Every structure is written in C-alpha cells, then in structure tokens.
Amino acid sequence: MSLRRATASPLFTPAAEDRAARKAARHQLTRATSRARRAAQAHTPAAVGDMHPELRPQYPAVGRPGPASGRGGHLKLPAHRVTTATACGAYPFLAEGGLGSEGIYVGRDLHAEGAYCFDPFALYGKLDGFTNPNILLAGIIGMGKSALAKSLAVRATSFRYRVYVPCDPKGEWSAVSAAVGGTTIALGPGLPGRLNPLDAPARPDGVPEDDWASEVRKRRLLLLGSLARTVLHRDLAPMEHTALDVALDHANAVAMAEHRTPLLPDVARVLGNPHALDAAYGDPASRLGAAAEDLAHALRRLIAGDLGGLFDAPSTAVFDPTSPMLTIDLSRLGSSGDDTALVLAMTCASAWMESALADPTGGRRWVIYDEAWRVMRHTALLERMQSQWKLSRGLGIANLLVIHRLSDLLSAGDAGSRGRALAEGLLADCSTRIVYRQEADQLAAAAGLLGLTGVETEAVSALTKGRGLWRVAGRSFVVQHILHPAELQVFDTDTRMR
Numbered sequence: 363m364s365l366r367r368a369t370a371s372p373l374f375t376p377a378a379e380d381r382a383a384r385k386a387a388r389h390q391l392t393r394a395t396s397r398a399r400r401a402a403q404a405h406t407p408a409a410v411g412d413m414h415p416e417l418r419p420q421y422p423a424v425g426r427p428g429p430a431s432g433r434g435g436h437l438k439l440p441a442h443r444v445t446t447a448t449a450c451g452a453y454p455f456l457a458e459g460g461l462g463s464e465g466i467y468v469g470r471d472l473h474a475e476g477a478y479c480f481d482p483f484a485l486y487g488k489l490d491g492f493t494n495p496n497i498l499l500a501g502i503i504g505m506g507k508s509a510l511a512k513s514l515a516v517r518a519t520s521f522r523y524r525v526y527v528p529c530d531p532k533g534e535w536s537a538v539s540a541a542v543g544g545t546t547i548a549l550g551p552g553l554p555g556r557l558n559p560l561d562a563p564a565r566p567d568g569v570p571e572d573d574w575a576s577e578v579r580k581r582r583l584l585l586l587g588s589l590a591r592t593v594l595h596r597d598l599a600p601m602e603h604t605a606l607d608v609a610l611d612h613a614n615a616v617a618m619a620e621h622r623t624p625l626l627p628d629v630a631r632v633l634g635n636p637h638a639l640d641a642a643y644g645d646p647a648s649r650l651g652a653a654a655e656d657l658a659h660a661l662r663r664l665i666a667g668d669l670g671g672l673f674d675a676p677s678t679a680v681f682d683p684t685s686p687m688l689t690i691d692l693s694r695l696g697s698s699g700d701d702t703a704l705v706l707a708m709t710c711a712s713a714w715m716e717s718a719l720a721d722p723t724g725g726r727r728w729v730i731y732d733e734a735w736r737v738m739r740h741t742a743l744l745e746r747m748q749s750q751w752k753l754s755r756g757l758g759i760a761n762l763l764v765i766h767r768l769s770d771l772l773s774a775g776d777a778g779s780r781g782r783a784l785a786e787g788l789l790a791d792c793s794t795r796i797v798y799r800q801e802a803d804q805l806a807a808a809a810g811l812l813g814l815t816g817v818e819t820e821a822v823s824a825l826t827k828g829r830g831l832w833r834v835a836g837r838s839f840v841v842q843h844i845l846h847p848a849e850l851q852v853f854d855t856d857t858r859m860r
Contacts, residue, residue, distance in 0.1 A: 461485065461834065466517045468510075469844040472829070478841045480514075480834070481521070482760045482794065483726050491835035492793050495760035496751055500768055500808070501798025506828045509853045510796070510843050511730060511764050512538050516852075518728050519686040525728045526688050528715050529708040531736060533693030541852050544687030547679050549672050549707060550694020556671075556678045557690075559585055559710035560624050563720050582610055585713040586629065586661075588742035592705055593660040604643075605654035609633045612642040627665050627674050633658040664710075668703055669695075673710045688715070705740045712746055719750070719757050730762045735770040744784040751791045763788060767800065768808040786811075795833045799825040 379387075460474055465481025482495030501507035512535070515525045519542050527535045536546045549555045560582050565574040586606050590598060598606075606629075613628035632639055636651020643650050665674045682688075690711045695703045719727070729750070737743050751761055765771070771785040789795075789811060800808050800822055809819045814831075818838055822831050825840075832839040845853070 460839075461489070461837075466514060466521065468514075468841055469828075470842045472840045472842055474839075478832075478839060480794075480832075483523075483758075485834070486755070489835050493835075494751075494754055494791055494793050496754055496788075496792045497760065497762045497794040497796065498789060498792040499762060499764045499796045499798075500766065500770075500800070501796075501830065502766060502801060504827070505798040505825070505830075506843060507764060507796075507798050507830075508534065508732070509828075509845060509849075510798075510830070511732060511762060512853045513843065513845060513849055514762070515687065515728060515730060516542055516849065523726050523728055524686055524688075524724070525730065526715055526719070527730050527732065528690055528712045529704070529731060529733075529737070530689050530691045531693060531695075531704055531733050533691050535689040535732065536691050537852050539687045539689045542686050544689065545679070545682060545685045546689045546691055548691040548694070549711070550692070551668075551671070553694065554678060556675045557673055557710060557714045558623060558625060558675065558677045559673055559713040560626065560629075561677055561714055562623065563716065566720070579610070579614070581713070581716065582624075583607065584746070585709065586610065588709050588746060589664065589706060590657055590660045591742040592702065592709065592740055593663055594656060598657075599653070601650060601653035602657050605633060605639060605650055605657055608639060608643045608650065609654070612638075623676065625674060625676070626661060630658060630661040630665055633661060664706065669706055672707065677714065690715075701736050701739070705737050705743055708737060709743055709746065712743075719759060724758070726758045726760070728760050728762060730764070732764045734763050735765045735767075738765075738770055738785055739781070741781045741784065744781060744788070748784050748787055751788055754791075763792070767804050768797075768811045769804060771811065772807070793835050796830050797822050797833070798830045799823075799827075 460471060460476060460478070461480060463477065463479055464484045465479040468478045468480050470476070471478040482492075482497065485492045486495055499507050499511060515527075516538060518525060525544070527539075530536070533548075536548070538544075539546045547555050547557070549557065562578045565571065569577075583606060587598060587603070590602070590606070609629045609632040610624075612632050613624045617624035617628060632642065633654045636654070637646075639651040639654055640646045640648055663669060664672075692704055692707050692711070695707050719729070731737075731747070747761075750757070750759070754761055771789055772782065776782065795812055797808060797812065797814075802823065805819055805823055808814065808822065812833065814822070814833075818831060818833075821840055825831065828843045828845075830841055830843065832841050
C-alpha cells in the first residue's frame with residue numbers, strides 16, 4: 363500500500379523548521395494515520411460482539427458470501443392498487459384507461475400501446491363531460507388531417523352512418539364517395555348539375571301541414587337573408603327584410619298556382635320590379651320597391667352573374683336515403699382567390715342539404731366541412747353553421763370542422779365582433795378536439811384556445827405525420843392514425859407532387 367500523502371500545516375511544522383524537518387513530520391503523520399486505521403479495524407469484531415443480539419447485523423457489510431447471496435435479488439413488495447383517475451395525475455397519458463373498444467377504429471394509442479376507437483354517438487351519454495358529438499380537426503399541411511377525416515367518413519359507413527360533405531372546394535371527396543358507392547353532385551360553369559336552394563324538405567310524420575309550411579317559409583327567408591348579406595357585405599336594413607318577406611310570399615303564391623316549387627329567379631323578379639313589389643305589399647306609396655334595389659342586384663349574381671346556371675333552375679338531383687355518402691363538388695368555383703362565389707354556393711348547397719338533415723327518420727349522420735378556413739370570414743355562413751352545431755343532438759348529426767390552424771378561428775373578425783363570437787362558439791360546442799402538428803409560432807394560440815397543459819403543448823410540437831393529440835371531454839390521447847393500403851390510394855392528395 364502506498365503511503366498517504368499529507369500536507370503539514372504551520373500548526374505542526376513551525377515556519378522556523380527547515381525543509382527536511384517538515385518532510386519528516388509529514389511522514390510521521392502518515393504513519394500515525396495508518397496505525398490508527400489498522401487499530402480501528404482490529405477492534406471492530408469485538409465491538410460487534412459486544413452488541414445486543416437483536417442489534418447485530420445478519421451479514422457482514424460486504425454481503426452474504428456464496429452464490430446464494432442477497433446481491434442482485436428481486437425486492438418483493440405488496441401490490442398497491444389505485445384508480446386511473448388518481449394515477450393519471452402522476453403519470454399523464456400512461457395511466458389513461460382509453461375510451462373502450464366500441465366505435466370506429468382509428469389507430470394505435472401510443473402511450474397505452476393499444477387500439478384506439480372513437481364513436482361520438484356511442485360516447486354521448488356514457489362519458490362524463492361529453493356533451494355533444496361535434497369535432498374540431500386542426501393540423502398544418504402534410505400532417506395527415508385530410509386522410510383522418512376521410513378515413514373516419516369511410517369507416518363510419520360500415521356502422522350504417524351516412525356522410526354528407528356540403529362543400530368540397532378541391533374535389534378530393536369525389537373519389538372517396540365513389541369508393542363507397544355514394545353520390546357526388548358537381549357544380550360549376552359548364553356542368554349540368556343544378557340545385558334549387560328553395561326546395562322544401564318532406565313533411566315529417568305527425569307535423570300539421572300549416573305548421574310545416576310556416577317552418578319551410580322561415581328556412582327560405584333565412585337562406586335569402588344569408589345570400590344577400592354575403593353579397594352586400596353588410597346587414598340588411600329593416601325595409602330590406604320586409605322586401606324579402608313580401609317577394610318570397612308573392613313568388614311562392616305564383617309557384618303554387620303553377621304547381622311547382624319557387625325558384626330564386628321568381629324572388630329576384632319581384633324584387634327587381636318596384637311597382638310589383640309595392641303592389642304585393644298592398645301599399646303603392648310605401649316606396650318598398652325603391653328600398654329593395656340593392657337586394658335585387660345582390661340576387662342577380664346568383665342568376666345572371668358568375669353563379670348563373672347553378673341555382674336558378676329545378677334541382678337535377680334528389681336525396682337518396684340509401685346512399686352512404688353525398689358530396690357536393692365545388693372545385694370549379696373560388697379558384698381565383700375570391701371566396702364569395704364559393705361561400706354563396708356553399709350556402710345554397712347547405713340549405714338544399716338541410717332537407718335531409720331535418721328528416722327525423724334519417725338516422726345518425728356525419729356532416730364534414732373540409733377546408734373550413736375559407737369560409738370563416740363570412741358571418742352569414744357561420745350563423746347557419748352555428749344553428750347546425752346547436753341542433754346536432756336533436757338532428758342526430760356529428761359535425762366535423764377541418765381547419766389548418768387554430769388561429770383560423772380568429773380570422774372570423776376582430777375581438778368582440780359577431781364573426782369572432784360565432785367562430786369561438788363553434789369551438790366551444792366541440793367536445794372532441796383533434797390537434798395535429800402546429801407550427802412553433804402557433805403553439806401559444808392553440809394552447810390558449812384549447813386550454814392545453816404544458817405537457818400537451820410539448821406533445822403537439824413533437825407530433826409526426828399521422829399522429830395527433832385527441833382531447834375528448836378533457837381526456838388526452840396521442841394516437842397514430844393507421845391507414846389501410848386501399849384507403850391510402852383513395853385518400854392520397856400528393857399525386858401531383860410525385
């Protein structure tokens with residue numbers, strides 16, 4: 363054993379000592395320390411032997427000798443049972459019990475390492491905090507949010523749910539509808555498809571005829587008001603509301619006399635004739651016709667403008683109650699960057715599609731608004747969507763809103779505006795929020811709007827393609843969406859890039 367190095371301080375080696383004396387003192391200190399250590403080791407067994415028998419160690423400090431020593435053994439403790447509600451506080455995601463196996467198969471829960479299934483109709487009434495079947499889906503381009511929406515729609519048809527897509531601005535849903543035997547109505551210049559937004563839905567059983575006629579009139583007035591506000595970019599004046607009422611009643615009376623459904627040209631014709639409008643109102647001196655000039659020109663766009671030939675004739679298609687999917691292809695509209703034509707077409711298509719949604723015997727249905735960021739700036743359409751969100755439980759529908767970023771909801775208007783309030787109301791009425799990868803500068807907005815925790819926000823920033831954070835009634839899951847090869851061929855939106 364090498365000698366231990368020691369440094370002698372002036373306390374033991376006075377400064378007057380020479381170098382040889384200080385070196386000898388250090389050696390003497392080292393030898394004394396070694397003798398003290400050996401003496402302590404020699405007296406240890408005797409000290410242990412003097413201990414009380416109950417205080418003596420069972421084995422020496424180095425452990426029990428031999429191959430059966432206690433080193434490397436397993437420590438056995440009694441099991442501790444705890445509920446997942448308590449365990450998830452210490453182990454987020456890992457201790458989540460999942461939503462069960464009932465519903466549409468989505469993919470794999472990455473933290474629970476099990477299958478993940480989801481069905482808003484099955485969860486309603488069974489999951490605490492799940493108050494509505496509406497869904498919000500947000501994700502940047504290329505992360506797989508469109509594939510998830512289409513996969514949910516296709517797999518929902520296996521559960522006898524019908525799927526409606528009232529606005530397909532890129533024409534991507536036509537192949538999906540054809541794959542499941544659905545119907546696609548393509549609207550645009552030069553196409554034969556026509557929709558009459560004033561079509562009346564079939565009267566439900568048990569509803570008196572007079573009550574149903576009043577309900578149909580109210581829906582038509584709401585539609586005409588939405589179209590006018592979208593074109594005029596303002597709210598209607600009181601006299602303009604009266605003009606719409608009078609023009610619609612007069613056009614409906616003429617159409618009933620001819621045993622047909624009223625058309626938009628019938629209403630526009632009355633609005634464009636001041637004398638006829640004043641006469642229909644019953645007061646030629648009311649100047650109602652002069653107040654309706656802007657309304658007449660607003661509806662003219664749907665008849666003779668860039669939307670002429672789409673909504674000014676009887677419908678060329680009818681709802682097929684046995685069709686699993688119905689999509690309306692509007693890819694021929696709005697490609698120039700002006701979304702007004704697209705919003706007008708979507709408003710008319712939504713009104714026409716409501717005839718099926720109002721059917722109490724129609725069963726449970728999905729309504730998917732793809733690329734909804736394009737219509738967030740139009741208050742009139744947001745009002746129609748809000749009504750559909752509020753009535754989702756009574757109508758038996760699950761609305762799916764697909765956007766790119768959570769900040770798209772803020773583009774509906776300034777803080778405190780009507781449009782912003784409607785957009786935030788749509789978010790509040792979604793019990794399910796699915797968030798795919800967001801850009802770094804969007805994480806704060808997403809966390810603020812959705813109330814994400816720090817762990818959830820960090821998870822969103824690290825998501826890869828096909829993975830999303832699912833927040834269902836306050837419970838969080840990180841899910842890897844799994845596509846079948848046949849689905850991948852139909853849902854592929856990157857064909858032109860390759």
